[in-house]
Amino acid sequence: MNTDNSYSNGFNDDKTVSFFSKVSPYAKQNIKETAYLIIIDSERIIKTVELNKNEMTIGKHGDIVLHSSIVSRIHGKFTEYMGEYYYNDEGSLNGTELNGTQIRIEKNVPSKKYNLGNGDVIKIFVPDNPSHPENVLIIFSTGSVSNSKWSYINLYNKASPFFIGRSVTADGLRIESVQASKIHAIIYRTSNGFYIADQNSLNGVAVNGKRIFENRLLSDYDVICIANTKIIYLSGYIIFNTSPNGVRLEINNISKTVNSNKHTILDNISLTINPCELVAVIGGSGAGKTTFLNCINGYEPATSGTVCMDGLNLYDNYSLLKSRIGNVPQSDDLYDYLSVYNFLKFTAMLRLPKDISKQERQNRINDVLEIMGLEEHKNKLIKKLSGGQKKRVSIAMEMVSDPDIFFLDEPTSGLDPETETSLMKQLKKLSSEIGKTIIVITHTLQNIHLFDKIVFLAPGGRLCYYGTPASALEFFNVTTISDAYEKVRNNTDYFVEKCKKYQ
Ligand SMILES: Nc1ncnc2c1ncn2[C@@H]1O[C@H](COP(=O)(O)OP(=O)(O)OP(=O)(O)O)[C@@H](O)[C@H]1O
Ligand SMILES: [Mg+2]
Structure with a gap:
């Protein structure tokens, strides 16, 4: 080169x-x-x-x-x-x-x-x-x-159809993700040009930001998204990233109103979360943290504004993007009377493409157990686990389908400080070493230095700070972030305005 x-x-x-x-x-x-x-x-x-x-x-x-x-x-x-x-x-x-x-x-x-x-x-x-x-x-x-790594392939020199998927031969385009089906899509040649066709995949194919439901003639510069891979078509060539990582989330002017628009609980928030960032959402009780999280993960869309994941509108493409999202709500949704391994096995059977082999499924579960440090507990009944271990199983459950972005609502509530630190460090590792984008609501601040960014919400769902933990001290003129809570409560308008200028 x-x-x-x-x-x-x-x-x-x-x-x-x-x-x-x-x-x-x-x-x-x-x-x-x-x-x-x-x-x-x-x-x-x-x-x-x-x-x-x-x-x-x-x-x-x-x-x-x-x-x-x-x-x-x-x-x-x-x-x-x-x-x-x-x-x-x-x-x-x-x-x-x-x-x-x-x-x-x-x-x-x-x-x-x-x-x-x-x-x-x-x-x-x-x-x-x-x-x-x-x-x-x-x-x-x-x-x-x-x-x-960006690579390209000349489709004219390949057999038609050209296969794209999780287990295609070296002659096709292999997508190393359990989000992809075995044969996810094909590109075939006709006298009109090259067409792309979804092969009944579990998670779909998008062209220029929209899921396709029919075979589609490719035009130059079309951007195709399959699982976590972006493919650009140009004059019989496809250009693609062979090792994508993380997800970028652009939040544009989102607001949420309730009671027939009488009451605003999220007030015109715009910010961008970059791939592989670990972001904390903090603020007083009732400020709107859970509302914010549910708006940006597509679970309960905002009343106005848009959220884009890697350039795709999340609300318009939720069925396509949901396989890339891991959502860990505050209450654990686990089955007490299953072992950790069996619980993950059932999750994998439900969430992974149906064409996945038993061996692939087992490998994925073993990887997840290792990533989440749960190997030694895999045969225990969930009922017998400690709070921190259960929380790790909740995250592992979401990890099974290998999403690129995680949303966690107060994962450390009820944990002792040592277990909390260990869980936060695990999240840090998931973002910085495994390459996930992670957004976490937290009330405790002892590990706030581990985060790349903080979203600070003031009462009424108003954004009063978005930036690094270190710069937050200067922004609020405090020595610890916990001192900022009172300042924000007493001077909400001031910090909301200051934040608009700061961004
Ligand atoms: N569907 C709804 N209808 C009316 N009010 C709502 C609705 N959902 C949330 N709220 C209100 O919006 C505000 C923000 O709620 P939210 O649960 O997002 O706060 P939070 O910051 O997550 O609080 P906590 O730290 O206690 O979990 C609260 O005052 C809540 O009562
Ligand atoms: Mg909440």
Whole structure:
């Protein structure tokens, strides 16, 4: 592989070529991540460019030169700030789409900066012409947790149908996730072009953010989502990430009203949770934490606003996305008279694709037992477990189907401080080493330093802080976060306003 910062790969071989090797495995240790753009310009070659300066513009005259005729001289800008990457449109003529949403509101007026996550798709497109040859597609990619590898396959050099799934041969595209069915989808060739067809999979196929129910002719730049894998179609090629990780959650202006809209219990909250982050939701009792969690995990949708998981609207695509979500409510929903192993076995039989073999199922259960530190308890009846062990079984139950994002409502309530610390450390490990995005409501703050971010809710479901635990002390001007509760109660409006400016 070429080691220059920028190089090209022509569409001239059919091998699965890894575009990346230079990625940081140290995402969570606050070491600056390496970020790359994969650019498919009007020349139809795939370029990989490293974002190696704090600010880099794209455009005909940009730091990164784009050749397409529909791109403005300075079209957009990538900014790095404190290890996070942002993109904004610089007020271009044709605008920029980020994960399917047009972000440039007015010509000549720069858009706001959008925080980027691994696998985000940026498009500069001819309006209403998704397969125009001058269209430009850019994928943002970082090395977080495990190595991120983008590859491509030339479908013209493959047999038709081309198989995609959990256990297809090396000649197809293998998706290493129990969220995928054995043969999940096929792509077949006709005189009109390539079609994709869902093969009656358990968790479905989405094209450009919508689940498909019929065979669909692929257009250039279509973004296909299968389980946790994003696949981009372009001129008979598919470009895909072979080791995706975590999920990014964008929460846009969500509110919840009850009693015929008379009473607001969640008030216009917007924030973005990045892949593999461990996020705490805190605030006084009745502030709206459970309401917030149930809105952002799709369980009880918000009255207004949107929630996007990796660019897909969660409420519109819940049936497609629910297999990627693990939800651990406050009360454990376990069967007392089953052993831990049998309980997980029944869960696996219910939640995993029906085509999974007994051996695969056993392997998955054993992996989960190991990850959750439950091996030594696997033959015990659930009834006999301690509170902390039961909580770990509740998480293990959700782990069975290998979701990418977890929501936990007060998992440590009722646990002694030592057990709480051990559980929180386990959650930290799940996010930073296994690569899950985890959101946890908690009342206890002794382990708050383990979290990457805190969502602080004030009474009435109002956001009064979102950021790191360390910066929270400065934000509230306190020495411990517990001191912030009283301040927030007495000066709610002040902190809500300050938070709007801070974000
Ligand atoms: N369906 C509903 N109808 C009316 N009020 C509701 C409804 N759901 C929640 N509430 C109210 O909204 C507020 C927030 O409730 P929520 O359960 O989200 O709080 P919380 O922060 O999780 O509290 P706790 O820390 O005690 O669990 C509370 O005042 C609650 O009574
Ligand atoms: Mg609650």
